[in-house]
Amino acid sequence: MSEVKLSEHPEIHGALVEFDTPEDLIEACEKAYSAGFRKMDAYAPMPVDGLAEAIGYKKNKVALCALCGGIFGAIGGFSLLQWITNVAYPHNVGGRPTNSWPAFIPITFECMILCTALVGVFSMLAMNGLPQPYHPVFNVEAFRRASIDKFFLCIESSDPKFEPKETTEFLESLGGRGVEIVPA
Amino acid sequence: MANQLELEDKIIPDPGEKANIAPGFDYASVTEKITGVVYLPFKKSPKKWLVGIFTAFCFVNLLMFCIWTLFIRGTGIWGINIPIGWGFAIINFVWWIGIGHAGTLISAVLFLLKQDWRTAINRFSEAMTLFAVACAGMYPILHLGRPWLFYWLLPYPNSMWLWPQPRSPLEWDVFAVSTYGTVSIVFWYVGLIPDLATMRDTAPDLWMRKIYGLASLGWRGSAIHWHRYQKIYLILAGIATPLVLSVHTIVSFDFAVSVLPGWHTTIFPPYFVAGAIYSGFAMVLTLIIPLRAWYNMRDVLTLRHIDSACKLMLGTGLIVAYGYGLEAFFAWYSGDKYESFMYWNRVTGPYWWSYVLLIMCNILIPQALWSKKVRHNIIAVWFISIVVNIGMWFERFVIVVTSLHRDFVPSSWGMYTPTKWDWGTYAGTIGFFMMLIFLFVRLLPAISIFEERETLHHEAKHAAHAVQEHA
Numbered sequence: 001m002s003e004v005k006l007s008e009h010p011e012i013h014g015a016l017v018e019f020d021t022p023e024d025l026i027e028a029c030e031k032a033y034s035a036g037f038r039k040m041d042a043y044a045p046m047p048v049d050g051l052a053e054a055i056g057y058k059k060n061k062v063a064l065c066a067l068c069g070g071i072f073g074a075i076g077g078f079s080l081l082q083w084i085t086n087v088a089y090p091h092n093v094g095g096r097p098t099n100s101w102p103a104f105i106p107i108t109f110e111c112m113i114l115c116t117a118l119v120g121v122f123s124m125l126a127m128n129g130l131p132q133p134y135h136p137v138f139n140v141e142a143f144r145r146a147s148i149d150k151f152f153l154c155i156e157s158s159d160p161k162f163e164p165k166e167t168t169e170f171l172e173s174l175g176g177r178g179v180e181i182v183p184a
Numbered sequence: 185m186a187n188q189l190e191l192e193d194k195i196i197p198d199p200g201e202k203a204n205i206a207p208g209f210d211y212a213s214v215t216e217k218i219t220g221v222v223y224l225p226f227k228k229s230p231k232k233w234l235v236g237i238f239t240a241f242c243f244v245n246l247l248m249f250c251i252w253t254l255f256i257r258g259t260g261i262w263g264i265n266i267p268i269g270w271g272f273a274i275i276n277f278v279w280w281i282g283i284g285h286a287g288t289l290i291s292a293v294l295f296l297l298k299q300d301w302r303t304a305i306n307r308f309s310e311a312m313t314l315f316a317v318a319c320a321g322m323y324p325i326l327h328l329g330r331p332w333l334f335y336w337l338l339p340y341p342n343s344m345w346l347w348p349q350p351r352s353p354l355e356w357d358v359f360a361v362s363t364y365g366t367v368s369i370v371f372w373y374v375g376l377i378p379d380l381a382t383m384r385d386t387a388p389d390l391w392m393r394k395i396y397g398l399a400s401l402g403w404r405g406s407a408i409h410w411h412r413y414q415k416i417y418l419i420l421a422g423i424a425t426p427l428v429l430s431v432h433t434i435v436s437f438d439f440a441v442s443v444l445p446g447w448h449t450t451i452f453p454p455y456f457v458a459g460a461i462y463s464g465f466a467m468v469l470t471l472i473i474p475l476r477a478w479y480n481m482r483d484v485l486t487l488r489h490i491d492s493a494c495k496l497m498l499g500t501g502l503i504v505a506y507g508y509g510l511e512a513f514f515a516w517y518s519g520d521k522y523e524s525f526m527y528w529n530r531v532t533g534p535y536w537w538s539y540v541l542l543i544m545c546n547i548l549i550p551q552a553l554w555s556k557k558v559r560h561n562i563i564a565v566w567f568i569s570i571v572v573n574i575g576m577w578f579e580r581f582v583i584v585v586t587s588l589h590r591d592f593v594p595s596s597w598g599m600y601t602p603t604k605w606d607w608g609t610y611a612g613t614i615g616f617f618m619m620l621i622f623l624f625v626r627l628l629p630a631i632s633i634f635e636e637r638e639t640l641h642h643e644a645k646h647a648a649h650a651v652q653e654h655a
Binding site for chain 1: 210211212215339345346347348350351353355356359360363366367370371374378381382384385386397398401402403404405406407408409410411412413414415416419420423424426427430434437634635637638641
């Protein structure tokens with residue numbers, strides 16, 4: 001979350017709670033969202049349907065980026081071939097037209113696929129802020145299992161409603177385990 | 185929990201054709217099972233793995249030697265001549281690239297079709313794709329004669345202001361194969377990121393944690409990251425599907441766009457694509473059957489995976505058989521004397537034995553897979569998968585050699601005999617491929633861990649659903 005507003009608790013990243021199943025995590029996220037928290041993130045060792053929506057995430061722009069990449073690749077590839085055959089190196093073979101566009105389709109297609117894939121993947125990484133070797137949640141020992149078998153919810157201190165004591169109590173009321181303050 | 189691999193004498197049973205994964209696994213134990221192969225101390229490596237990688241390494245050296253000799257003495261050391269200018273280089277190029285296609289099919293097409301059994305084998309077959317494409321890509325470059333000038337194939341501004349010919353299928357091939365290689369790497373790596381994060385968090389020593397941590401890009405499993413991740417994974421699967429079809433279509437254009445009898449047919453693109461998938465599934469089976477035995481992985485690579493792969497092999501094999509049938513039909517129906525001579529020469533000419541082997545390996549023997557008994561007999565499946573690999577190699581041999589060696593004018597006829605350098609290079613690329621496979625299973629999780637967790641989650645949900653319905 002790229003929020004510029006200074007946190008009231010700069011020494012704290014947020015409060016973290018652990019769950020055993022994806023269903024418990026989604027339920028907790030929904031409760032936290034309806035309790036008014038907005039700056040939070042959920043962590044899971046696998047994709048969980050509905051989890052991002054439960055913490056209020058709506059707009060996924062990856063597909064749009066990939067589409068732009070594809071359009072760029074197709075136009076770029078086709079223009080390159082047109083330029084080669086008509087401008088840079090026009091070649092008269094038995095009076096055949098230099099603009100023989102059907103023969104350019106395979107390369108145009110490949111360029112489109114290549115750019116869709118590369119732009120899509122790099123935009124996914126960029127929007128996710130990766131590579132990012134350090135993140136405060138890694139400071140919590142139990143978080144190691146977020147990539148193995150446990151599910152976590154973290155309410156971040158940048159949330160206007162965040163108060164270390166109250167938020168910790170709120171998280172405890174959600175039925176999770178091992179509520180911890182995450183140092184920034 | 186003791187590492188299951190250490191219990192070497194205890195064979196873990198296969199849960200049968202209905203199960204994607206043996207019962208009793210949870211998120212943590214499936215993680216441990218798959219990462220255990222990588223964390224196994226070197227001294228405890230299965231003996232067969234050591235023997236395998238050493239043998240493969242010897243063949244890599246053979247490859248180096250053959251390429252070295254080729255660079256010094258030129259393509260004259262190969263059996264190619266005029267009229268058979270393509271020879272082993274193109275036969276093996278098409279064979280390898282075809283093998284690669286099953287990886288993309290498993291990871292992309294089966295993903296779009298929501299085939300749950302793909303999970304256990306998709307990572308492995310994507311790796312197989314990469315390594316097969318690496319082997320394939322070598323051949324056209326070595327065949328150039330002056331391989332160090334391979335970059336002339338790319339459109340780049342040069343001092344001679346010469347540009348490649350974009351109307352040529354060979355130029356299309358450059359773009360198709362390089363795009364395919366790049367997209368395959370990207371697809372494979374994107375799939376690996378969450379598992380590399382798992383490795384970072386579970387690896388037994390510090391330097392492993394650091395290396396896997398760097399490679400995982402700091403992945404932390406955030407819900408929003410997963411959301412974007414799944415979107416791009418779906419898009420990659422969606423574009424890899426037409427890509428894989430286009431690549432082998434373009435490979436078949438190398439042949440079909442020419443005017444040579446035996447090459448100039450419209451059946452080539454679909455029949456090449458089906459053949460590619462056919463040979464790729466054969467290679468997947470050839471590789472996973474021994475590996476699951478050596479690493480005691482019968483509980484995650486189950487009979488269900490083998491059974492499904494066999495059925496797909498049978499299906500694509502029948503498409504290939506239809507292709508052979510149509511070639512014969514059109515040789516007769518076209519009324520073209522060159523076309524019918526080509527076919528007659530293929531069946532009764534000097535290379536008749538290669539056509540007989542082709543029909544036997546690709547059509548006759550694999551029909552045994554109709555029987556469930558055969559599909560469930562692991563040894564028989566392994567044998568058939570090797571037979572299909574050989575058969576598909578002969579298919580390319582038949583297409584390249586028998587079409588080229590006798591074309592329109594008898595004065596330009598010739599014969600082709602591969603030399604020891606041809607065989608050496610071919611055996612060398614097989615060694616290179618095997619060595620990469622051996623290293624891959626040792627260094628990276630060969631099964632997608634996070635997708636196995638998803639499988640477990642879905643199965644748990646289904647089980648809960650079934651209990652509710654009973655109540």
